[in-house]
Amino acid sequence: MAGDETTFRLVFSVLILLLSIIRAYYFLKVRSTGRKVFWDRESIRLEGRITALSIQFAGFVFFVIFVLYAVFPDWISGFALALPDWLRWLGALLSFLSLLLFAWTHQALGASWALHIQPGNQGRLVTTGPYSRVxxxxxxxIFLFLIGISLVSSNLLIVLLCAASIILIYLRIKREEELxxxxxxxxxxxxxxxxxxLLPKF
Known part of the structure; x- marks a missing residue:
């Protein structure tokens, strides 16, 4: 069992690493254009302090998820769930496929991507690639990725943290669309x- 859990922790860590590499690559690409990427006072004012802080908190939660399961698994072993291996591997596949979509969305946005939205500085409205339908x-x-790594971890605490992140991010969408x-x-x-x-309209 220990060997199997080690394998899943490795898969979990690789998925997190791939997500980080994709985000870092496009972050540096956008920064090279001179566009603002990080939050600032103006973006927090526009989105609302609670909304802005909730997104930052979701990022912190995501970091905690990684540390707990990948680095200190013994701390949360008491929350382990008895998920079958096939379901955990399905979660790994789901997360991997979500990374392809994650990279595709970044590619479609190009220099228009940022961690926040600023009216007057948003560039063009992107309606190509995945944005043509969603x-x-x-x-x-991101939601699919979080669901996937929840299954991979097979841990109730990780599931709850991922669910909290999904809720916090989802609450941002309404304000983002207003902007x-x-x-x-x-x-x-x-x-x-x-x-x-979040899904294509049929």
């Missing part, structure tokens, strides 16, 4: 009519 495919990718309407006006409202929020 308005927030990056969040879709996008402020920026793009009718162009964005028309875009909303033909696309789904």
């Amino acid at each position: 308005r927030h495919p990056m969040y879709s990718a 996008l309407i402020m920026q793009f006006g009718g162009e964005y409202t028309e875009y909303m009519k033909r696309t789904g929020k």
Whole structure:
């Protein structure tokens, strides 16, 4: 059993590493254009302090998830769930596929990507790639990734932390869309009519 758990911790760590590499690559790519990527006072004012802080807290929770399961698994072993191996491997596959979507969304956004939204400094409205069918495919990718690593970890505490992160990020979407309407006006409202929020509109 210990050997199996070591394998899943390795898979978990590799998935986190791949996510970090993708984000770091596109972060540096956007930074090279001179565009602001980090939160600042203006972005926090526009999105609302609670919304902005909730996203930052979700990032902190994500870091805690990694440390607990990948580095100090004995600390949370009492929360272990008896999930079958096939379900845990399915979670690994789900997370891996979500990384492909995560990279695709970054590629489609290009220099328009940032950790926050700023009306007047948002660039063009991206409606290509995954954005042709879904308005927030990056969040879709993150949600799928969190669900996947929850299954991989097979740990109730990790499941609860991932669920908390999903809720916090989801609550941001409404405010983000308000800011996008402020920026793009009718162009964005028309875009909303033909696309789904997190899944394609059929």
